[in-house]
Amino acid sequence: MIIxxxxxxxxxxIGDLWEEFARRVKTGENASDILDSLGVKxxxxxxxxxSNVEIIDEILRFYEEAEKxxxxxxxx
Amino acid sequence: MEIKILDKNATTMRLMxxxxxxxxxxxxxxxxxxxVPSMAIDEVxxxxxxxxxxxxxxxxxxxxxxxxxxxxxxxxxxECECKSEFGCSLCRVTIxxxxxxxxxxxxVYSGELVSENPEIVPVSDKIPLIKLAKxxxxxxxxxARLGKGKNHAKWQPVSMxxxxxxxxxxxxxEKCTGCAKCVEICPKKVFAIKADMVEVRDLLACNLCMDxxxxxxxxxxxxxxxxEKNAFIMNIESTGVLPPERIIQEATKILDKQLKEFExxxxxxxx
Numbered sequence: 001m002i003i004x005x006x007x008x009x010x011x012x013x014i015g016d017l018w019e020e021f022a023r024r025v026k027t028g029e030n031a032s033d034i035l036d037s038l039g040v041k042x043x044x045x046x047x048x049x050x051s052n053v054e055i056i057d058e059i060l061r062f063y064e065e066a067e068k069x070x071x072x073x074x075x076x
Numbered sequence: 077m078e079i080k081i082l083d084k085n086a087t088t089m090r091l092m093x094x095x096x097x098x099x100x101x102x103x104x105x106x107x108x109x110x111x112v113p114s115m116a117i118d119e120v121x122x123x124x125x126x127x128x129x130x131x132x133x134x135x136x137x138x139x140x141x142x143x144x145x146x147x148x149x150x151x152x153x154x155e156c157e158c159k160s161e162f163g164c165s166l167c168r169v170t171i172x173x174x175x176x177x178x179x180x181x182x183x184v185y186s187g188e189l190v191s192e193n194p195e196i197v198p199v200s201d202k203i204p205l206i207k208l209a210k211x212x213x214x215x216x217x218x219x220a221r222l223g224k225g226k227n228h229a230k231w232q233p234v235s236m237x238x239x240x241x242x243x244x245x246x247x248x249x250e251k252c253t254g255c256a257k258c259v260e261i262c263p264k265k266v267f268a269i270k271a272d273m274v275e276v277r278d279l280l281a282c283n284l285c286m287d288x289x290x291x292x293x294x295x296x297x298x299x300x301x302x303x304e305k306n307a308f309i310m311n312i313e314s315t316g317v318l319p320p321e322r323i324i325q326e327a328t329k330i331l332d333k334q335l336k337e338f339e340x341x342x343x344x345x346x347x
Contacts, residue, residue, distance in 0.1 A: 011232055013315055064209050
């Protein structure tokens with residue numbers, strides 16, 4: 001849904017690393033190198049970032065569309 | 077006992093402890109995990125939530141957000157003089173959040189949490205708490221308290237706290253042929269070849285897996301891997317709530333307190 005705040009296994013804070021990680025992956029950088037440079041050493045924390053899918057973005061699209069529709073109805 | 081700090085930064089610390097027993101080192105480890113208090117949100121009053129995450133999920137995310145802890149000015153709720161279930165200004169911090177998305181979808185970060193005590197704030201300002209679409213609102217009041225790791229993992233001040241024996245590697249140089257099989261197989265790259273001979277490059281990295289002994293074509297192997305009996309390497313990684321050296325100091329204080337209490341009880345019983 002949304003990036004978890006902490007690693008499920010060890011409890012390390014990983015939520016604040018997500019946006020930088022996602023941005024750099026998009027630019028084509030190697031995911032393993034990004035994790036190393038972010039200081040994510042253990043494989044439990046690495047999988048948190050590697051395997052996360054921000055489904056919340058997909059769901060929010062429905063609300064954005066609903067809002068747009070409401071606005072366009074107000075125009076007429 | 078002899079303690080040496082091998083490396084240290086704001087959140088991690090590596091110690092070499094010589095002349096201590098497993099019992100002591102393990103007691104300290106367990107106290108650091110379960111007994112050293114830290115601050116975390118544990119009650120949330122949701123005033124308005126029109127976001128797509130349920131109240132419980134938001135409360136859970138807030139609870140897991142690590143907060144910088146001030147152990148000197150706050151008491152554990154059970155030990156506070158106020159004796160109230162609700163808490164007083166010495167055992168509770170009120171944190172509020174009022175977020176609304178007015179112009180399109182946006183992310184609400186931990187930096188938007190407003191704490192009544194500017195010292196007790198999230199460790200990082202960039203933790204995404206929730207995403208709001210246009211027109212959605214989130215308004216809440218949260219209470220942070222001190223707590224212990226044994227009650228909930230959110231109160232654990234360390235995300236890693238482990239120790240291992242100090243490795244001891246002996247290479248019988250007259251029998252070693254310098255075939256470098258051990259250099260190749262070692263997952264931690266402990267060995268290096270120098271002048272056709274195998275030598276130990278990084279002793280502390282060894283995790284005692286014994287792959288080097290098995291990979292050696294000579295039987296019995298000239299490499300002997302063992303460990304020092306009373307020397308340990310301890311690794312501590314704080315979540316950022318307290319500096320690692322403070323966590324160790326607190327752990328020793330707590331152990332001391334528990335032993336004193338035990339001693340008192342024994343005295344009472346013996347009489």
